[in-house]
Amino acid sequence: MCDNFTAAASQVTTEALRLWPLPMPSADGDKEERGHILIIGGSSEMPGAVILAASAALRAGAGKLTIATSVNIAQLVALAVPEARVIGLPETSAGGIAAPAARTLEGVIAKVDALLIGPGMQDEPATCEFVCALLSRMDGTKVVLDACAMGVACEKGEEVHSSTDAGNFGGAKWRCAETKERKFLNRFDVQVALTPHAGEMAHLRSSAKQEIVADPSATAQAAARQWNAVVALKGATTFVATPDKQLWQHDGGNIGLAISGSGDTLAGIIAGLAARGASLEQACVWGVALHARAGQELALRTGPLGYLARDIAAEVPRLMHALGQS
Numbered sequence: 422m423c424d425n426f427t428a429a430a431s432q433v434t435t436e437a438l439r440l441w442p443l444p445m446p447s448a449d450g451d452k453e454e455r456g457h458i459l460i461i462g463g464s465s466e467m468p469g470a471v472i473l474a475a476s477a478a479l480r481a482g483a484g485k486l487t488i489a490t491s492v493n494i495a496q497l498v499a500l501a502v503p504e505a506r507v508i509g510l511p512e513t514s515a516g517g518i519a520a521p522a523a524r525t526l527e528g529v530i531a532k533v534d535a536l537l538i539g540p541g542m543q544d545e546p547a548t549c550e551f552v553c554a555l556l557s558r559m560d561g562t563k564v565v566l567d568a569c570a571m572g573v574a575c576e577k578g579e580e581v582h583s584s585t586d587a588g589n590f591g592g593a594k595w596r597c598a599e600t601k602e603r604k605f606l607n608r609f610d611v612q613v614a615l616t617p618h619a620g621e622m623a624h625l626r627s628s629a630k631q632e633i634v635a636d637p638s639a640t641a642q643a644a645a646r647q648w649n650a651v652v653a654l655k656g657a658t659t660f661v662a663t664p665d666k667q668l669w670q671h672d673g674g675n676i677g678l679a680i681s682g683s684g685d686t687l688a689g690i691i692a693g694l695a696a697r698g699a700s701l702e703q704a705c706v707w708g709v710a711l712h713a714r715a716g717q718e719l720a721l722r723t724g725p726l727g728y729l730a731r732d733i734a735a736e737v738p739r740l741m742h743a744l745g746q747s
Contacts, residue, residue: 430638430660430670433710438744443482443707444698445745455484456696459526459533460689461555462540462568463490463498464516470541470568470685472501477689477734478537479504481708482741483696487529491518517544523554530555535563537692539570540685549573552606559611563695563704566615567688573606574615574625574648614651614701615644616688622654642668653691653705655684659713661705669706674713675720682730687712690737714740 431437446454458478463471471490475498479486490498492509499507508529510522530536538555542548549572556564556573566573615625622640623630633640634656641654645662653661661669691708695701715736719728 428642428666428668430668433661433669433671433706435744438707438710441703441706442745443694443703443741446484446697452484455482456534456693456698457485457487457532458483458535458537458692458696459487459489459529460537460540460692461489461510461518461526461570462538462542462685463488463494464541464543465491465493465512466516466543467541468494468497468501469682472498473682473685473730473734474537474540474567474689474692475502475505476731477686477737478693478696480734480737481690481693481697481711482738483535483693487533489522489526489529491516513544513547515544515547517542517547518551519547520550520554523551523558526555527558530558530562533562533696534698535565535692535696537565537567537688539567540688542569545569545572549575556606556609556611556613561612563612563701564614565688565692565695565701565704566613567684568621571615571617571621571625574609574644574650575627609648609650612701613648614653614691614695614705615648616653616655616684616691616705618655618684638662638668638670642666651701651705653709655687655709659709661702661709663702667702669702671706671709671713673710674716675725677720677725677728678713678716678733680728680730683712683733686730686733689734710744711737711740 486505488505489508491512495507495509510518548569552570552573619633622633637654638660641652641660641662645652645664649664651663659671691704694704715733718736
């Protein structure tokens with residue numbers, strides 16, 4: 422599944438992060454300067470995921486937050502995240518968000534700096550169709566795909582030779598095709614980052630999980646070039662690969678991070694950093710590092726097992742400040 426090119430990885434160290442500081446707003450900047458993020462996710466069965474991601478995005482420094490979620494849980498989400506504007510979208514019978522809902526979000530999309538799609542979403546076929554419809558309306562916004570929203574990159578699409586949807590929006594070309602199960606994108610023509618773990622990457626690449634685990638570095642690089650996207654392949658060692666052959670390696674964290682909701686929190690951190698001005702590459706590298714260091718801090722205080730994903734985001738502001746000191 423991987424091509425022959427592999428790059429040497431740069432280590433994500435404290436020194437490397439300090440040499441690559443995050444963008445900071447001016448002293449008199451307002452919330453608009455810190456960036457507006459739209460997070461789309463959640464479902465009747467998993468409302469917590471979008472709440473975790475939203476909280477993490479704010480903890481990462483985003484200034485303005487809008488959440489779009491199932492109308493069935495919108496009020497619950499609004500109460501849990503009082504800092505957010507919350508938009509209710511119709512839910513399919515299988516718990517997903519249908520493609521026509523993308524039109525509802527056109528006005529919001531035009532105003533945001535970063536978009537996260539996926540935490541807590543269900544019904545992969547409907548989600549993929551929705552993501553295709555949404556990305557066709559994007560122009561310059563940084564996009565993070567997580568969970569089942571990443572299904573638009575599923576490699577099963579290589580079996581299809583005809584396109585059923587194609588178009589232009591704001592000069593950004595896009596192309597969708599479809600199988601009987603889902604719609605997918607052959608290659609991203611907008612700024613996109615994906616955040617799979619090994620099992621999700623195996624699904625996207627139509628590979629065995631063992632193949633991904635055996636060579637995660639090469640897999641991340643091949644996927645980044647194929648999809649024209651930044652890929653953060655999560656694991657005990659996480660690799661962040663870019664389409665232009667940059668590769669980062671992060672070692673660290675602890676077993677306590679392997680808990681429900683941890684990935685939603687990481688996706689929120691990454692998207693929050695992107696909203697405040699970081700490139701997707703920088704947001705992924707810093708996001709992975711902050712997430713791991715938060716786990717380390719929690720393990721020191723509570724032990725390596727038993728802390729919750731909701732505890733991770735609260736560690737992020739102090740860690741960002743500490744890493745920003747020379």
